[in-house]
Amino acid sequence: MKDVCIRAGEFGDLASVLALERATVEAPHWSEAEYAAAIGGSGDYLRRCLFVADVEGALIGFAVGKVAGNSAELESIAVDLQARRGGVGRALCGVVIDWCKRAGAAAVELEVRASSESAIRLYQGLGFVPVGRRPRYYSGPVDDSVLMRLELP
Known part of the structure; x- marks a missing residue:
């Protein structure tokens, strides 16, 4: 894959973010x-961030984070199907985690579909650990949510 640029999202990125999210x-x-x-x-009290990944101006991924007080959440991440397994998701997560740390968070939490084994492996590789489960949390299809947490140094 060509060079991926991870940067702060801009208003001009919204159409591409929405298109990727809908897909x-x-x-x-x-x-x-x-x-x-x-x-x-x-x-x-509440701060949010949007980071995007692009290759030569084409958006291939994004991630959203939120910090409230000293706790943070990785709210959303999406990577274009053709760009998956190339480190884009890991890079986006890393940028959001760093942003959360700079914003004063002591930990970052997230929720992930229990059936999304590759996402769970990605998060575990970044140091997140499972801390709970919400049965039947997701719909379309119905799935449990695994709650994960990363303590920040």
Whole structure:
């Protein structure tokens, strides 16, 4: 794969973010306004970020993070099907984790479909550990949610 650029998302990326999200069944399917709120999102208590991965101007992935107080969440991540297993997801997660750490978070949490073994392996490889489960949390198809947590040094 050609050189991947990971950078902060911009308002000009929203159409591509939405297109990739709509093409990714596992994605949460937010509104454009929700993604827009994550661009340069800062506040006194709640801060959000949107990072994108692109190759020569073509968006191939994105990730959204949130920090509230000293806790953080990796809210969403999507990588184009053709770009998967090339390190893009790992790079996006790493950038969000670093952003959360700089924003003062003590830990990062996430939820993942129990049937998504490759995503669970990715998160475990980054140091996340399972801390709980929500039965039948997801729909279309119905699936449990695995709660995972990464303590930040």
